[in-house]
Amino acid sequence: MFLADYIKDVYGAVKSLLTGMKLTGYYFTHHKEIITEEYPNNRATLKLADRFKGEVWMPHDENNEHACTGCSSCEIACPNGSIKIVSMNVINAEGKKKKAIDQHIYRLDMCTMCGLCVEACPTDAIHMRNTFELSVFDRNHLIMRLNKPGSKIREGVE
Amino acid sequence: MFSLEGLTNFIHEWLNGHLPATFALLVEFVIVGVAAIGLFAVLGLGLVWMERKVAAVMQIRLGPNRLGPKGIFQTSADTVKLIMKEALTPSNADKFLFNLAPFIVIIVAMLILVPIAFARNFQIWDINIGVLYVTAVSSLSVIGILMAGWSSGNKYSLLGAMRSGAQIVSYELSAGLSIISIIVLTGSLKISDIVASQENGWWIFKGHIPAIIAFVIFIIAATAETNRAPFDLAEAESELTAGFHTEYGGMKFALFFLSEYINIFIVCAICATLFLGGWMPFHIGSWTAFNHIMDYIPSSIWFFGKTIFLIFVIMWFRWTFPRLRVDQLLNLEWKYLLPISMFNVLLMTLMAIMGWHF
Structure with missing residues (x-):
């Protein structure tokens, strides 16, 4: 039925967008995940x-x-x-x-x-x-x- | 307790005590103008810094971190650089329109600032058609963008401008309809009335599900109207180099850039006013004690807190979602947002007539 497909479309779109936002929101709140090395400053502790x-x-x-x-x-x-x-x-x-x-x-x-x-x-x-x-x-x-x-x-x- | 209302009253009384009424009014005009430009500068610098920091952390990077604590002076340094640069006018360009366009865009952004209530009784002009004024004036910015794209004499600019035109014209519909669904509840277009009607709770809570749907649609339409990702087809770096402002450089480019951030601020301020109570503190129905405690937080902090939260949400969109294609963009508006918001207005009207909202 057309209307059911339409609602399913909207639901699926919103759900997938929210999944993406959940991941970026996780990165935003968890600063430990940052992978940038501040190289010349962290020379002493640098681990390769x-x-x-x-x-x-x-x-x-x-x-x-x-x-x-x-x-x-x-x-x-x-x-x-x-x-x-x-x-x-x-x-x-x-x-x-x-x-x-x-x-x-x-x-x-x-x-x-x-x-x-x-x-x-x-x-x-x-x-x-x-x-x-x-x-x-x-x-x-x-x-x-x-x-x-x-x-x-x-x-x-x- | 600190309040912006006291400050304006003090200035008004002091000026009227020392000057004739006409001169006092003129001096007040100048003060308001300077304050608006000052707000623009602060918002431009602050929001660009915020955007870069939010983007960085969401992409697991650090962002600006060299100039000043957490890199807060980075944007000031960038501005100085932009001022020093030569503002070139291409030889193919229509010189008059080319140079006029950035000012049109920034003046439109400045005009929309007029009816916004920044704090309790702190507003430039409490015009009785406040929300209508905002929707009417905000659509003028498309003229500036079309002007910039047309006069640049560059096919990329023209394409970007045309896309922007199609986008703003279509998304204004659903933004307007979701504004109407709140106006149905308040019964007034005046910003101060809309804020006052949320004394016992914000509309997003009082209006049940239709208000939440209207809120979501408004946020999507607002993102599209300010030409931000995922709707940044007007700029579309990967396809059109920079869209309508490809040919601009130096301070003329900076004006476009600034107006983008000012527009985000204004749109979020309107959204906060309509759905989240503007400067109204968080009140729950008849809990007098709780409401009283909430009143101790100054109203300006409530307003800016809500607005900055909404700006953060829009930035969150930008750094999460991929850009839409042109046909997808128009599909989303005409096949999804518009029917849903029309149905939503119907539902809201029914709710307002039956008195189902709180």
């Missing part, structure tokens, strides 16, 4: 999500040891050649020659933060860090060496 991709970083433990074997998987995985592995041969305790990392060179100025190098790493030696304030005055500072001077591979990592 773990999945945030800032820059590539090689963690070192307290003995200045890392997990990088110098296998070049990250260099191969990198789509635009931001990583360059300089390897060297070291003689281990048994007197055998072994390949090891000399310099892990990372060019932040070319990096697109895709994270493919981290996925490619077989020994979990590199990570994406949460840092994001990466501007520098001289672009040469953007070419970084990730393994610290004098560091060596951790025992047992192959």
Whole structure:
């Protein structure tokens, strides 16, 4: 019947509009829901999500040891050649020659933060860090060496 | 106790004691004019700030928060910026009409201020056809908008102005009918009589369901008449850049912007007067003690409180509802609001004749 449809139309419209107003009214009365970060002011308490991709970083433990074997998987995985592995041969305790990392060179100025190098790493030696304030005055500072001077591979990592 | 009535009486007596009656009247005219312009400035700054804050919190943002506590000086800074800007007139424009249009719009907004009762016995002119005057003058603002759109020499402006014309003309019908349904109850068009008739309770409570329906329809029509979202087809940023004021800049644009907020204030003030008792405190029938306590709150606070609440509701609409298409807009008016409000007037008349309201 026409009139019943008409009233149903009006009822449905009013109901859906009120549903919308309920949500915005909820946000209006609950200021905790505000998601804006007042960035430079809240720098001390700023918490970023773990999945945030800032820059590539090689963690070192307290003995200045890392997990990088110098296998070049990250260099191969990198789509635009931001990583360059300089390897060297070291003689281990048994007197055998072994390949090891000399310099892990990372060019932040070319990096697109895709994270493919981290996925490619077989020994979990590199990570994406949460840092994001990466501007520098001289672009040469953007070419970084990730393994610290004098560091060596951790025992047992192959 | 603080009251605006005492202030006006004091000024009136002081002027008449020191000046001849004619000069005293002239000085009073000037005072009223300056007060009206002052109210415009304060309302413009305050309501724009309120709009931005309400919008921000409803969208889970913070809004202006840098200049002054909670960013209250942000709008003053924006105004200074607008004043400093060059008010350009496009070479294709009809220069005379182009420059006249913002003033027409703002003068119309200023004219409607006349019969509004801001507090007990605080009114510029208690004209005996107050509500009729408001509905008649408020439809003049469409002339300013059409003028702006036509004279800009821009197709977007023209489209926006035409849309605005169609919208205001059609929504005035249902606004008028819902005003009539309250006039049926009060039996007077005079604002002071309408307020006085709500001495024992506001019409929205005394008038049962028909009054509530009339209230809702009036709010919808008021939103449409002031060209605000969800009925902001005249501006429609995504389709028409800025509609009828596309070509305006600087202070000329600011006048359009200001008049939008003044119109919201006026429409909400009328709505508060008709349905929520204007400056009348919250009274319940014959509860003398309760009514007496309510009378201690100054009437100006009641009036501005109600008006600002209604403005908040209209802002709530704006930041919740999506914009209607032109055909949907006219459908809503002619197929839904108009039949419902006509039926509602009938029901209200029946109620008034039978004396069913309180």
